[in-house]
Amino acid sequence: MAFLEISGVTKHFGPDAGAAVDDFSLSIERGEFISFLGPSGCGKTTTLRVVAGFEQASAGSVHINGVDVSSVPANRRNVGMVFQAYALFPNMTVAENVGFGLRVAGQPAALIQARVAVMLELIRLPDYARRYPHQLSGGQQQRVALARALAVQPQLLLLDEPLSALDAKIRIELRSEIRRIQQELKLTTIYVTHDQEEALSLSDRIVVMNMGRIEQVGTPFEIYNYPRTAFTASFVGHLNLLPVQVTDAATGACTFEGTPLASSQPAPNKQAGSARLAIRPEELVLNGTGANRLSGRVLSVNFLGNVVRLRVRVGAVELSVDMFNERKLVLPAVDAQVVLSFPAHACWLMD
C-alpha cells in the first residue's frame, strides 16, 4: 500500500447536489510532490479538504501510512495545511505562530524555541520572529504559514492555492522556495492549483481534474505532451485544433481542406470521418521541413520577449505559432504568406 491512499472518495454537498468529487482514487508515494490541477469548481480543493479532515467524504476512504483516517478529526491527523489566505493568527507574533502547533502538543518551551529558530532559518526569515503578521508582506506571511505548518513535522503537507493571492514575481520566487523545502525535508506534498505553470514546474506528478473527476494522472512531461483527454489537452498549454477528415483511421492519416496530413497515432474511435487534429503552437515551424505543410497568411505578430507568438490564418481556422526569440530572428510581416510545417509525431487526432 502506498503512503497515502485515496480510494473511491466521493463528496456530495447536500442530498440533491451533484458530486463535487466523484470516485477519486489515487496512490501517492512517500516524498512525492503531487499537484491537483483544474479549473475552479473541479473538486480539487474539496478532495484536499477531505484528506485534511475538514470535509467528511460521502463515500470512500483515506489511508495515511496504512492507517484509515476517514473518521479521524482534522486536529488528530498530523497533516500540515497552507491556505490561500495565509491564515496566520493576527494576535500572535511570527515566532508564536510557528510555535503554535508545538505548544498545542505540549512540548517544552526550550524545544519550541529551538525548533522555531530552525524553521525561520528554513524559510529565510530569521530576523522576523517578533513581528506581527500585519507587519509582513503577503509573500513573507505565506512563508511563515509554511513554517508553521512544517514545525509540527506533519506526515503530509497540503497546500491550497498558496500563491494565488501573491503578485507574479513573488509567486515564482516562492514557488521554487516551496519546492526546495519539500525536497530538503522529503515531504509528501499535495498542491492544489489552477495555474498550469505552477503545476508543471513543481510536481512529480500532476492530477488533472474536471467536474469532480480525474481526467489524467502523469508526470508534467506526459500531461503536456501526451494528453489523453480533450480536456487535459486544452486545459494544459495552448492547443491548435484543425477540423479534419480522417482518411485512414489505422495510420492516422487525414485531410484538412483537401491537404493531406499525417499523424503518428491511430484515430481514437478507429473509424474514418470528422475529427480534430491537435498540435501545440511550438511544434509549428515557419518554412520548415516537417512532413505536414500548410500555407497561410500572418494575422498578427506578438513579441513576448523569449517567445514570439504569431496568429496565422490557414483556410477557415486561425493557428497560434510560437517561435523562440533569437537576435537574428527575422519576423514575418503582417499579411505575409507563410508555410507552416510540422512532423507527423507532433500532432494527434481527437474526437
Place this chain on the structure above:
Amino acid sequence: MTKSRFNPWTWLWVTVATLYFFVPLWGTFDFSMRMKRGAFTFLAYEKVFADPKFLDSFRYSATMGVITVIVSIMLFVPTIYWIHLKLPRLRPVVELLTLLPFIIPVIVLVFGLIRTFSRPPFRMTQTEFTTDILITAGYVILSMPFMFRAVDVGMRAIDVRTLTEAAQSLGAGWLRVLFSVIFPNLRVAILSGSLITFATVVGELILADFLVRPALGPYMIVVGGGKAYEPAALGILSFGLTWICLGIIQLVSRGDVRLQPIGR
C-alpha cells in the same frame, strides 16, 4: 477632496450640532452647581455621594452589569462563532431575533417575565437571589442587540473559518481554538460590546423597578421626584460614566499592535 477647506456651510452645521448637543448639557451642569444660592459649588455632588442609598444602588447596578456582561459573553461568543462556522445561512434569522428587544417594549418583557416566572413551578420572585437571576436574564436580552452586533462585526473582520481550520490542522481542539485564537482576536469587539452592555444595565429603569430591585435607575427616579439639584448632578454623573465607557472603547480599538483586530 478638492473642495475648499473652509466651506462656510460645514462650519455652520458643525456649530449648530455642537450647540444642540452641548447647550442642554451645560445647562444641566450649571444648574447642578447652584445648590448654594449665589455660589458655584459641588454641593449637590457631595450630597449625592453622601447618600448611602446612592452608593448601594450604584454598587448593585454595577455588580449586575458585570454579571450580565459575563453571561452575555459566554452565551453569545460561542453561539455567533458556531453560526459563522457551521450555519452561515442562519445568520440573518438570528440577527433579526437579536433585534426583538428594540421592537418589544421593556414593559412587555418585564410583565412576561413576572407572569411566567413568579408563579409555580418557578416562583422566582420569592427570594432576592432568584429575582436577581431573573433580572440578569432580562438584562442579557435587553443588551443582546449591542453584544450580538459588536461580536458579529468582529467575527466578520477575521476569517473565522480559515483561522479555525489552520488551528485544527496544527492539532488544536475546539476549546483551544476558542480560547487561543478566536477570543484574543475578538478582544476589541467583545470589549466594546461589554461596555455598551454595562452602560445599558447601569442606566436601566423598568426591569429593576418592576422587579423591585435596588438599582440605580429606580433610585434616580425617586431622587428626581423629591429633589431639585441632586438629579441634575446624577444626570451629569451617569453621562460621564457613559462617556468613560465610550472613551475606553475608542482607546482600546485604536490600541497597540497586540489588540489589532485584523492583520493587514
